[in-house]
Amino acid sequence: MRTVAVILAGGTGQRMGASRPKQLIEVGGRPILAYAIEAFNGHLGVDEVLVVMAAGHVRTAATIAAPFHKVTGLMEGGDTRTASTVAALTALTGRSDDTRVLFHDAARPFVDPGVIDRVLEALVAYEAVAVGVPSADTIVAVEDGLVLSMPPRESLARFQTPQGFRLGTIRKAYELALADPLPAATDDCGIVHRYLPDVPIRVVTGSERNLKVTHPLDVVIAEHLAAEPERRPRLPGGQMIFENAPAVIGHRGSGSGDVPLPPLPVAGAAGNPDPETVAENTIPSMLAALDAGASWIEIDVTRTADDELVLRHDPTLPGGAFLIDTAAADSGLPRLAEVFDALPAGVPVDVDVKTILEDAVDAPSRRTGALLAPVLRREAERRPLLVTSFDPSLLLYLRDELPGVPLGLLTWLRFPLWHGVAAAAGLGLQAIGVHTESCGFGHPDTRLRPLEHIVDVAHKADLEFIAWCPPPQDVHAYAAAGVDALVVNDVPGVVGALEALGAVESPSR
Numbered sequence: 292m293r294t295v296a297v298i299l300a301g302g303t304g305q306r307m308g309a310s311r312p313k314q315l316i317e318v319g320g321r322p323i324l325a326y327a328i329e330a331f332n333g334h335l336g337v338d339e340v341l342v343v344m345a346a347g348h349v350r351t352a353a354t355i356a357a358p359f360h361k362v363t364g365l366m367e368g369g370d371t372r373t374a375s376t377v378a379a380l381t382a383l384t385g386r387s388d389d390t391r392v393l394f395h396d397a398a399r400p401f402v403d404p405g406v407i408d409r410v411l412e413a414l415v416a417y418e419a420v421a422v423g424v425p426s427a428d429t430i431v432a433v434e435d436g437l438v439l440s441m442p443p444r445e446s447l448a449r450f451q452t453p454q455g456f457r458l459g460t461i462r463k464a465y466e467l468a469l470a471d472p473l474p475a476a477t478d479d480c481g482i483v484h485r486y487l488p489d490v491p492i493r494v495v496t497g498s499e500r501n502l503k504v505t506h507p508l509d510v511v512i513a514e515h516l517a518a519e520p521e522r523r524p525r526l527p528g529g530q531m532i533f534e535n536a537p538a539v540i541g542h543r544g545s546g547s548g549d550v551p552l553p554p555l556p557v558a559g560a561a562g563n564p565d566p567e568t569v570a571e572n573t574i575p576s577m578l579a580a581l582d583a584g585a586s587w588i589e590i591d592v593t594r595t596a597d598d599e600l601v602l603r604h605d606p607t608l609p610g611g612a613f614l615i616d617t618a619a620a621d622s623g624l625p626r627l628a629e630v631f632d633a634l635p636a637g638v639p640v641d642v643d644v645k646t647i648l649e650d651a652v653d654a655p656s657r658r659t660g661a662l663l664a665p666v667l668r669r670e671a672e673r674r675p676l677l678v679t680s681f682d683p684s685l686l687l688y689l690r691d692e693l694p695g696v697p698l699g700l701l702t703w704l705r706f707p708l709w710h711g712v713a714a715a716a717g718l719g720l721q722a723i724g725v726h727t728e729s730c731g732f733g734h735p736d737t738r739l740r741p742l743e744h745i746v747d748v749a750h751k752a753d754l755e756f757i758a759w760c761p762p763p764q765d766v767h768a769y770a771a772a773g774v775d776a777l778v779v780n781d782v783p784g785v786v787g788a789l790e791a792l793g794a795v796e797s798p799s800r
């Protein structure tokens with residue numbers, strides 16, 4: 292079943308009173324229309340985007356839409372919003388009735404992916420879905436300057452877009468509407484409500500940021516919103532990445548290098564002098580970490596000569612050959628896709644993406660991010676994912692490609708945390724992953740505030756805080772500072788240390 296988003300930009304913005312349609316006004320240096328297209332182009336659940344543009348401005352809209360690969364159609368709108376919707380429905384002639392269509396006002400540039408998620412989720416069970424926010428004002432019906440009625444405010448919602456429909460339903464409603472001389476409704480749900488009264492319209496929660504730029508003051512507000520770093524919900528529906536802090540993430544599975552498996556818990560048995568070992572970034576290592584109590588697995592991903600993604604921390608093989616000069620089959624390394632297939636569905640994975648020198652010059656389609664995006668897009672259906680990287684450009688690329696997947700900036704050993712947290716927040720990411728040596732325990736630094744303070748600032752910036760490679764003896768300090776997750780080499784040791792601490796409460800946010 293395909294999902295098509297229709298961006299309605301057919302209006303001329305009379306209430307704005309500008310010299311051009313308001314969707315062409317720039318906020319944050321870009322036209323309002325570009326934001327609206329981008330929101331749907333970047334959404335995992337949207338397959339295609341159609342743009343309906345005001346007469347006389349179609350060429351301008353084509354330029355604005357050009358960078359967005361999901362845009363498959365651009366057409367001229369009509370004199371009314373309804374006529375513009377009809378233009379889009381006409382372009383969808385021949386599509387199956389169960390196609391999902393989302394109509395969105397181009398004048399709402401800041402719709403966030405969580406709102407789109409909620410509409411798409413509701414469309415599974417309902418044929419028509421609206422987005423509503425509660426009214427802060429008391430709303431009254433007025434006639435001839437006198438109050439006619441005062442509906443209870445709790446029963447009222449202000450509608451936003453997108454409004455979602457099964458194509459067959461909205462098509463039918465418009466067929467009836469076009470045969471009716473009554474004035475059209477101001478939105479598409481209004482048409483369904485009037486002409487198909489038996490179709491329930493599900494209302495899901497919108498967002499105050501999803502304002503409709505209508506009057507000049509709205510442009511001032513939109514400028515402010517455009518200046519804020521974009522903060523997407525960490526996961527669809529807005530949950531946290533890590534639910535039970537601190538989560539224990541197995542580093543490269545059970546730890547870096549070849550890791551001895553813990554002895555089997557046989558009562559009275561002596562320790563095995565020659566324990567079995569598992570190699571990093573392999574399925575046995577990951578399964579052992581899960582057995583030992585890790586709730587997430589961290590893996591390293593890099594690319595090969597034949598554009599495959601394999602699990603490897605370094606750009607080289609143990610013998611020194613570069614992976615970018617070696618075919619995946621010759622590397623002997625597990626491929627990312629195979630690992631995902633072998634790991635039980637639902638096991639959360641932190642994918643540490645290792646970009647390489649050649650990403651600076653190779654064709655965009657060969658770069659690590661471009662190879663990775665489709666694999667992760669599919670995998671996000673099967674398990675929670677977090678993508679982390681030392682390379683901010685990779686994270687920015689994936690931010691557009693994988694809107695439902697949380698992203699975290701990694702910083703290197705003894706990297707100043709004040710730069711790291713500010714960078715992750717400024718990039719609009721959801722997490723910061725810092726090395727234990729940056730946290731001030733083993734290497735005190737008078738320029739560093741206490742970890743608890745830094746974690747608190749990160750939380751206020753909507754970032755979850757991950758520390759990598761803390762030794763088990765320091766785990767209590769990380770837990771006390773409210774760190775959200777620990778990427779650890781000694782899974783049984785850290786799990787044991789946390790258990791010994793009892794239920795460690797992270798400071799409330």
Ligand SMILES: Nc1ccn([C@@H]2O[C@H](COP(=O)(O)OP(=O)(O)OP(=O)(O)O)[C@@H](O)[C@H]2O)c(=O)n1
Pocket residue numbers: 299300301302303304305306307312313314343368369370371372373375376395396397398399503504505
């Ligand atoms: N003939 C129309 C009228 C409106 N719209 C779109 O519907 C959305 C909501 O409409 P509104 O805010 O009313 O936009 P305008 O019609 O441009 O504004 P005004 O009513 O002030 O003229 C906008 O994105 C607008 O471009 C449309 O596609 N075709």
Ligand SMILES: C[C@](O)(CO)[C@H](O)COP(=O)(O)O
Pocket residue numbers: 372396449450451452477478479503
């Ligand atoms: C669809 C809408 O944005 C919901 O709030 C609104 O009804 C559009 O109305 P307008 O008069 O075209 O602004």
